[in-house]
Amino acid sequence: MKKICLSVVGMYLSLLSALSQTTPNTDSSYKRRKLKFEEANIVSSYYKQDGNHAAVTGGIGSQALTDLSNSIDVKLTRYDKFNRKHSYSLEVGIDHYTSASSDKIDPKTLSSASHADTRIYPSFNWTMENEKKGTTFGATASYSQEFDYQSFGAALNFSKITENKNSEFAAKLQAYLDKWKVIYPIELRPQGYGTGGEDGGSVGSQPRNSFSVLVSYSQVINTRLQATLIIEPTYQQGLLATKYQRVYFTDGSEQAETLPDKRFKIPLGIRANYFLGDRFIIRSYYRFYTDDWGLRAHTIDLEVPVKITPFFSLSPFYRFYTQKGIKYFAPYGMHQSNNTYFTSDYDLSKFTSNYFGMGIRIAPPKGVLGIQQLNSLELRFGHYIRSTDLNSNIVSLHLKFKP
């Protein structure tokens, strides 16, 4: 934890020193072709939750969990000889979490292998924008590594903006080729099967592949209102169950969670933002979601940034969410042993949730705290209440740097 905090401070200081060494270039034609620093962002969040329906222990037990998440991204741009704008973004993220329920994979040990873990996820994105034609092409490569999970991701994106720049069509193809260690609860491990830990012997692994197509259409409606429609069908195959999650049956027997190895999801979202008067912005979002596991959900999100001054705003927000659980869910000890698929993971049960909080944004023209390169600072706090006895708090900080 200390190492991660020090790394974030280190990233901030090195970024600041790099920015302060920038010297103006007077040769404009040369400057256009040269790689130019566009912006950098640091996002840090602390998340803490508690509840009493842990899936690792079959739908009962502590869901206490903390997560410290940090990411930094740097964006550089340059123009080529055809006057096309190339953007390069490099992002590195580090999450460190502790989970009380993961510690119950083997309750006899003082602490199991995955009671705490660090996830590292770098990604690189390139886009080429032809401002004359209004087209943008891009590609992204990403990687993620944690104790029991490894992921390789790739994406291609395209967008076309109309001549008057009032409508935009965008599409993105994305694939994740993941590998997941198959860890069983201690009492369900076959003879000789490892723990997955460094000293507990090896375990098998299985693939989990995800493919999605995102299509969106954005439209400027008038000088104050703009909206976008998004659809993102996703197909997943491979190990979709978490094998260290226990399920208890009506006859008292126990098995590892088992779910189908395919899932097709269809989320459909609409976002509309309206600038009311000179001080209020109404940000609204609605999503309908359905999948072939029988889960259906509605999300409504409303945020109203209030500009106290042109450079300082307060943003109260509220989000309502409701879902109909998947057909394979039943609480602790309620599954029939002749079922093919079963889970007691309350994340997939029927529930409603409310999420609300407040954000602050400061973006003075001379930089935050007089630091010219520190373009803006945002701080946001949210409280989450789920009808299945789960509560959480999250605080996030975003620092944006510009030359």
Added chain:
Amino acid sequence: MKLIQNKSKLLFCTLLFSVAVSILNSCTSVKEYQKNKLNDAEMTLSARKIEKTELNFQSYREGSSGANGGKTGGGCGCN
């Protein structure tokens, strides 16, 4: 019961379609110099960077995901 459900689905889709058509019909051509309010940092038509961890935890703690700038599946040991 099924007939009532189908009727309400049809009504919902018709309503959604009518709203979409009326919004598109009311569109006016907005010039670049008229876009100072639309170009405000808080008017962006996507989730903002500060919402990144929120979107992640929502996709972990809820069964649905996608179409919001967050994850839609894969890339981590989550739902």
